[in-house]
Amino acid sequence: MSANLSAIFYLISGVLFILALRGLSSPETSRRGNFFGILGMAIAIIVTFLSIGNFSSGFIYVLIILLIGGSVGAFIAFKIPMTAMPELVAGFHSLVGLAAVFVAISAFLNPESFNLGILGNIKLGSLIEMSIGASIGAITFSGSIIAFLKLQGIMSGSPITFKGQHLLNALILISIIILTYLLCFTQSANLFWILIAISFLIGFLLIIPIGGADMPVVISMLNSYSGWAAAGIGFTLENSALIITGALVGSSGAILSYIMCKGMNRSFFSVILGGFGGTEQYSSSKSKEQKPVKSGNAEDAAFLMKNASSVIIVPGYGMAVAQAQHALREMVDTLKKNDIKVSYAIHPVAGRMPGHMNVLLAEANVPYDEVFELEEINNDFSNADVAFVIGANDVTNPAAKTDPQSPIYGMPVLDVEKCKSVLFVKRSLSPGYAGIDNDLFYKENTLMLFADAKKMTEDITNNL
């Protein structure tokens, strides 16, 4: 296949990827969008084989490896529970990052087959692109591994900080730039290995100080990095499909990080610098006196809801942890049978990744037109009878509106307190990830339901 013809096919697959993302603008078109994505990928792979035109024994090996990898991927995709989506996405990002590193290494060691010059005398531009791709790929890999371990709970979700952390990170970042510069002049393989090694290190150091509640930002950020790494390799290979895709993914991840930061009213920079979610500095300043709390049981909650005409459900990460989405849906079904209007309110940063709650509710067969975003539903709380907060905490804290001293001051929150009564399902009175007390617990119209979210929801259903 001629180079021009294959370039046109790569362009087509790039366009199909754009259409794949475009499809996600509504659930109806999204499935077709995904099909476009698959088609684009198939075209890119087939064209690559045809343009190499080498169907010797190597081709068979490549095909076998492709199928083994594919089966592993398919197996994971079918087995993974929906609650584990954040971990899965973090894990997948790490694979893209590592693949970018491997491709860059291969191109560095064997530049002839990529038309980049010869070993020891690689074209300057290609060498820069390659270094950028490899370096960002390595950062994506080690960063995603840490994010994965934190989300999986293997590593503590609390931030790990030490003295001189920022200085160390800055020094490493500067040395990456210097190394790239030196590499271009010396073409030394050793410098290339060092560059990759310290990029792995910086990815690791960048993510360890970031706390569990900031994970939505981290995942989106790593999503963005994996795109930039792909684009870097795309420039090296002079491949438009890769360049287009890299740019799409890069900007997609950047936008998601922006939306997540806005949802927490935090600057991107402060998330990256990390340290948020440490409980010691905030909780100590709070008064230790025991404020009165009204707590109830499933019967009280069922009574309140039975007499309501509209209920708004506010799910949070706790619902995912307790796997309570199906039980919740059953409760809602019972409510609906009693002609009670039910809707769901989702805060942008509820859960551990963008859209996390929506997927869980969809899994439990909740129709997506009953699920609303913060801006769409926030005015409805004053007209609703009951707000049922399940596994959410900080995103309902009125302190974000009233207390300028609060670390979450200015964060957009759901106006749950405007409801006639608030039901708060929680395991204990412990503060949320921001480490601050929620005034909502002590309000006159709040009823605390201390139990596991799933068990409590089931009990309420039985009492309805």
Next chain:
Amino acid sequence: MEIDPFIFRLSIFILSIFIGYYVVWSVTPSLHTPLMSVTNAISSVIIVGAIIAGLSGSSENIFDIPNIFGFLAIFLAAINIFGGFLVTQRMLQMYKKKKKDK
């Protein structure tokens, strides 16, 4: 004077960033998780580079170091491609509208 092809690639890159910007803003927030999994899947188009790397060199010694890195990259990218698209499909199947027969 002839324009370096790099400039054309750079143009594609910059324009694609803008396309990405507008397309992604139009994605409905409830589909942000599928957005992440599908972007993950399409960024595995890096497999193109991996295949070139895997098939590089002469056909006698296909287990040279550059090839082995290529094979590893193919393996990782293939996991992502199949895993990413299939899990996206699985998620999107779940998004249903309210049933009309009520």
